[in-house]
Amino acid sequence: MxxxxxxxxxxxxxxxxxxxxxxxxxxxxxxxxxxxxxxxxxxxxxxxxxxxxxxxxxxxxxxxxxxxxxxxxxxxDTSFKQGTRFVNWHTRAENGQDASYFHSFELPRGMWPIPPGPYWHHLQKELGLSYAEAISPQPAACMHHLAPKGLDTAQYETVLNYAxxxxxxxxxxxxxxxxxxxxxxxxxxxxxxxxxxxxxxxxxxxxxxxxxxxxxxxxxxxxxxxxxxxxxxxxxxxxxxSDTLLVNKAVAMQVPYASEQAPICSPTLSTAQSAGWIWDIGLQTRRGTGYVYSDNHTSPDEAEATLRAYNKEALNKQVVNTNHQAVDVDQLDARQIDLRxxxxxxxxxxxxxxxxxxxxxxxxxxxxxxxxxxxxxxxxxxxxxxxxxxxxxxxxxxxxxxxxxxxRVVDFIKLHYFLSRRTDSGFWLDNTDQTTLPDSLKEQLEFWKFYPPTRFDMPSALEPFVRESYEFILYGMEYHADYQWSAGQLPHLENAQANFARIRKLSAEITDVLPSNRALINKIRKMR
Incomplete structure (x- = not known):
C-alpha cells in the first residue's frame, strides 16, 4: 500500500x-x-x-x-489573556452598575488541595465574594490590569495561568x-x-x-x-x-487606544447586549471589538450603532494622560460578518x-x-x-x-445564554426557551439542581471544557442548588477556610507582586 x-x-x-x-x-x-x-x-x-x-x-x-x-x-501585537469577564449576562446593569463574573484561567487545582466549590457555597455569605474571586487572585490581577508573570519568569512559564x-x-x-x-x-x-x-x-x-x-x-x-x-x-x-445558538451575524471594529499609556485589559471582555454580546480584546496598539448578534432581534444598522456607542463609552473610561489622542469613533470602519x-x-x-x-x-x-x-x-x-x-x-x-x-462546545456556549435571567428583550427570552436546549445539556442541568459538578460529569480526557470551567459559569450565573451538606460531606472545612483566607491575602497583595500588562509588554518590546 x-x-x-x-x-x-x-x-x-x-x-x-x-x-x-x-x-x-x-x-x-x-x-x-x-x-x-x-x-x-x-x-x-x-x-x-x-x-x-x-x-x-x-x-x-x-x-x-x-x-x-x-x-x-x-x-x-500580542498581549496576555487571563480568562474572560462576562458583563451583564446574568442580569442587565442596574443603576449604572454592571453585573459581572470571571471565567479565569487559573483553575482551582493549581491552588487548592481539595475542590473548593462545595466549601465556597457553604461559606458564601461569610466570604462575601464571588466564586472566582474567592478561589484565586487572578480576578484581582485582572481588575488591576496586571500581567500574569514578571520579566524574570521563564518563557511560557507562569505565576498565574495565561493565554x-x-x-x-x-x-x-x-x-x-x-x-x-x-x-x-x-x-x-x-x-x-x-x-x-x-x-x-x-x-x-x-x-x-x-x-x-x-x-x-x-x-x-x-x-x-x-x-x-x-x-x-x-x-x-x-x-x-441555529436552533440552539441564535446569533448569526457580527459587526467588528478596530479601536485605537486613547493613550499609549492606556491600560491593557487582561481578560477578554464579553458584555451582553439586547440582541447578543460585544467582545472587547485588548492588544498592544489597539482594541479589537465586535458585536455578535441575531438579525432576527436587531438590524445591522442598529447593531453597528450599539457597537459605536459601546466604544465611545469605553474610550471615555480609559485612563489617559495629557498626551491622549482624540478618537472619533464615528469615523472608524465597521465590518459586517455573516456567521454560519x-x-x-x-x-x-x-x-x-x-x-x-x-x-x-x-x-x-x-x-x-x-x-x-x-x-x-x-x-x-x-x-x-x-x-x-x-x-x-x-x-x-x-x-x-x-x-x-x-x-460539547455547543453545550458549553449555550449554558451561558440559557442561565441568563434577563427578560428585557426577545433575544434573551428566546435563548431561555426550553426548545433551544440540547438534550445533553438539559440532562446535566437537571443533575446540577441537586449536585455540584463532579468528575463524573466529564469522563472523557478529550473534553474541550473541564469541570472547573463549568463551575465558573454555573456559580457565576448563580445556578446552584441550596445544597444541604452534612459534616461528613465537608471534611476539610477548616482547611478550606484557611485557604480562602490565604487567597484573600494574595489578592490584596497582588499589585506588589506583578507588573502591569503594559509595563511587561513594553519591556519585552525593547528586548530586540
Missing amino acids: KSIKNVVVVGGGTAGWLAAASLARHLDPLTHHEYTVTLVESPDAPIIGVGEGTWPTMRNTLRNLGIDEFEFIREC YHLDAGKFATFLRRHACEKLGVTHLLAHVESVNVSEAGYIESIATKQGEKISGDLFIDCTGFASLLLDKTYHIPFRGV LGYREKVFHKNCVGMGLSAAFLEPLEASAIFLIEASCNMLTELFPQRMEQLGTLEKKYNAVFTQRWH
Missing part, C-alpha cells in the same frame, strides 16, 4: 499555517527529505480574524513549534515565516482551480489557475467558509446549530482533513476556534498515518472525537 509522504495544506490563515507548521515539526522535511509539507493559498484570501483570543494550550503549541515567546509577543490575545493577520504572517524558514514548509501563492480525485475517491492533486499541478498523499482543507475540499469536492453535509454556525458531519474523509472554518464554526463566545485547530493538529500529528491503508480506521476515530467536541 502506498506510503503517505507528501502533505498539501490548502489555505493559509491561522488554521493553515498552524497545520503546516505542526505537520512539518512532526515530519521534519529538512532532515527527512522523503517528506514534504506544501501550503497553497490564494494571494488575495481575506483574513477573517478580528483580534483573536486563545487558550492556555497555545503556550505549549508555540513552545513545541520552537517559537521564541518574546518574538511572538513583539511580532503579533494570549493576538492580531490574527500578523499571527498568520509570523507562522508563515517560521514554518518556511525554520521547519521546511514550501509556500505557494496560487488560486486553486480544480481538484483531481481518483476512482476510489481519494484526492490525487490540485490544479491552479497558474497551470501548476500539486500532487499529494494527504490534503488539509483550511480554505475557511469556502471549504473547497470538504464541501465543494466531497459535498460533506454541514450541520447547522455549525459543523461538518465529517471533518476527515478519505485522504482529506478539514481544519478551522472549513470544519466548523461555533461562535466566538469562549474563543474555542483556535483551540480546536490546535486539537486537530495534535491528533493528526500524534496519529499521523504512515500508509494509505490506515486512513479508514483513523477517519472513523477522528470524526467520532471531533463530533463529540462540537457537541
Whole structure:
C-alpha cells in the first residue's frame, strides 16, 4: 500500500499555517527529505480574524513549534489573556452598575488541595465574594490590569495561568515565516482551480489557475467558509446549530487606544447586549471589538450603532494622560460578518482533513476556534498515518472525537445564554426557551439542581471544557442548588477556610507582586 509522504495544506490563515507548521515539526522535511509539507493559498484570501483570543494550550503549541515567546509577543501585537469577564449576562446593569463574573484561567487545582466549590457555597455569605474571586487572585490581577508573570519568569512559564490575545493577520504572517524558514514548509501563492480525485475517491492533486499541478498523499482543507475540499469536492453535509445558538451575524471594529499609556485589559471582555454580546480584546496598539448578534432581534444598522456607542463609552473610561489622542469613533470602519454556525458531519474523509472554518464554526463566545485547530493538529500529528491503508480506521476515530467536541462546545456556549435571567428583550427570552436546549445539556442541568459538578460529569480526557470551567459559569450565573451538606460531606472545612483566607491575602497583595500588562509588554518590546 502506498506510503503517505507528501502533505498539501490548502489555505493559509491561522488554521493553515498552524497545520503546516505542526505537520512539518512532526515530519521534519529538512532532515527527512522523503517528506514534504506544501501550503497553497490564494494571494488575495481575506483574513477573517478580528483580534483573536486563545487558550492556555497555545503556550505549549508555540513552545513545541520552537517559537521564541518574546518574538511572538513583539511580532503579533500580542498581549496576555487571563480568562474572560462576562458583563451583564446574568442580569442587565442596574443603576449604572454592571453585573459581572470571571471565567479565569487559573483553575482551582493549581491552588487548592481539595475542590473548593462545595466549601465556597457553604461559606458564601461569610466570604462575601464571588466564586472566582474567592478561589484565586487572578480576578484581582485582572481588575488591576496586571500581567500574569514578571520579566524574570521563564518563557511560557507562569505565576498565574495565561493565554494570549493576538492580531490574527500578523499571527498568520509570523507562522508563515517560521514554518518556511525554520521547519521546511514550501509556500505557494496560487488560486486553486480544480481538484483531481481518483476512482476510489481519494484526492490525487490540485490544479491552479497558474497551470501548476500539486500532487499529494494527504490534503488539509483550511480554505475557511469556502471549504473547497470538504464541501465543494466531497459535498460533506454541514450541520447547522441555529436552533440552539441564535446569533448569526457580527459587526467588528478596530479601536485605537486613547493613550499609549492606556491600560491593557487582561481578560477578554464579553458584555451582553439586547440582541447578543460585544467582545472587547485588548492588544498592544489597539482594541479589537465586535458585536455578535441575531438579525432576527436587531438590524445591522442598529447593531453597528450599539457597537459605536459601546466604544465611545469605553474610550471615555480609559485612563489617559495629557498626551491622549482624540478618537472619533464615528469615523472608524465597521465590518459586517455573516456567521454560519455549525459543523461538518465529517471533518476527515478519505485522504482529506478539514481544519478551522472549513470544519466548523461555533461562535466566538469562549474563543474555542483556535483551540480546536490546535486539537486537530495534535491528533493528526500524534496519529499521523504512515500508509494509505490506515486512513479508514483513523477517519472513523477522528470524526467520532471531533463530533463529540462540537457537541460539547455547543453545550458549553449555550449554558451561558440559557442561565441568563434577563427578560428585557426577545433575544434573551428566546435563548431561555426550553426548545433551544440540547438534550445533553438539559440532562446535566437537571443533575446540577441537586449536585455540584463532579468528575463524573466529564469522563472523557478529550473534553474541550473541564469541570472547573463549568463551575465558573454555573456559580457565576448563580445556578446552584441550596445544597444541604452534612459534616461528613465537608471534611476539610477548616482547611478550606484557611485557604480562602490565604487567597484573600494574595489578592490584596497582588499589585506588589506583578507588573502591569503594559509595563511587561513594553519591556519585552525593547528586548530586540
